[in-house]
Amino acid sequence: MASSLELGSLAIVLELLAVLFLAALAGYWALSLRRALFVRTYRNQALAVVMAAVATGFIGLANLSPGSPAAGSQTGGGTLVDFLVGGPLFLSLVFLGLFYMVDSTSRAGRLSDPLLRDTLHWSKVRNVLWGLDIAFVVLTVPTGIFLVIFTFFFPIVSGALLFPLLARRSGDPTLRRHLGWLGVFFIFFFLSAFLFFDSLPLSGAFLVVAGICLYGSARSLAPLNRLSLTEQ
């Protein structure tokens, strides 16, 4: 019994390390690409991946670190980890960051559509959604966890509607690959952060898969070449 508990704890610690490593790697690549790009739309797209990497790292800390309630802490809700990364305001900010990711990706997606279509009238709809999303984030402070559910729906619903359409309309295979990775990232991120957040180590495994997908999306932000030694 004790050894299976120890094994479970070891698995959770390994998952946490894997999530932090993958999030750091994804964030690093996105930041490197951001530095190498010069057009604002694409720099924002890379920045959004950095934000998603930070969110993934924090969700990992919130769910998997030894001090968190989900990981079996007996100290209740008073740890520093709970305070910093477990509160409703933090969670709603994480989802606001993911909404920024959907928004910036859709703006880059429009430019890769040869017909420059404004998918789902996003250029107009986004202003309304940003206003509502920010209002919900502000309102989570007095109302607590209840409104976090709404901030969670903004990126998941808009991403689920936009990404397949953008991928179909885009003429850019690199962006299609990026959207594919992001779509799978979103699924596993929400499985981990919402549906199975208290089922460890399953939640951690989902977050590790989300981290892998995020790294894939960071790598597919732009086509990368390799310098051949003979050409230098």
Add this chain to the structure above:
Amino acid sequence: MASSGIPALDKLLADGYPDKSAILVVGPPGIGKEALGYWFTNSGLVQGDFCLYVTRLSVKEVLQDEKGFGIDNQRRVPLWCASEGGQIKYDVNDLAGLSFNIKETLKQNAGRRVRIVIDAISSLLMLNQPETIYRLLTQLLADVKQYDAVLLATLEEGMHKPEVLAAMQQLFDGVVELRLYEEGLRVLPLLRIRKMRGVPPQPGYYNFSFTRTGMEVSTHGK
């Protein structure tokens, strides 16, 4: 020679793009290919050349993008062929109209140096058979050479098959590559003059970055 509008690039090209030439700028989205078109147009307008800018975006979007590169030239403007806000309406499905408008511009400005920037080739290639676009460009480039004109076009990397990219590079007199390279754990934007009429082949790569006053270029080497 027609100055590129970027002193560092002019130095690499021995004073600028060759007269009566067509230049292709290849690179991934976001690397700043269009900036070469903005500086080229800006330099032409300052020198009194006639400039035509063909884009699939709206004029407002292009001006916003130009500002991001530190270009804010409100007094001198090119002739815009754009999807919105231009003197000529750009219609991605009207290849004949596009060809006609460019030829007319060349004819009407026969006594002047003309600079043409086309920032729409990739979308044309995606919506049409490549052979149709090769024919259109072959005809256009022949027209450019009849007049005192220089044409600069941009092409997205990663959106077209390698054989299409190779065919496009064959059509143009000069090819400037702006690409992202992975070097260890770093990503570097590097410039390369793949070919340029009248300039000896340059196998080297150059680091580049855009500043508010243009572009900085330095030799890349280990």
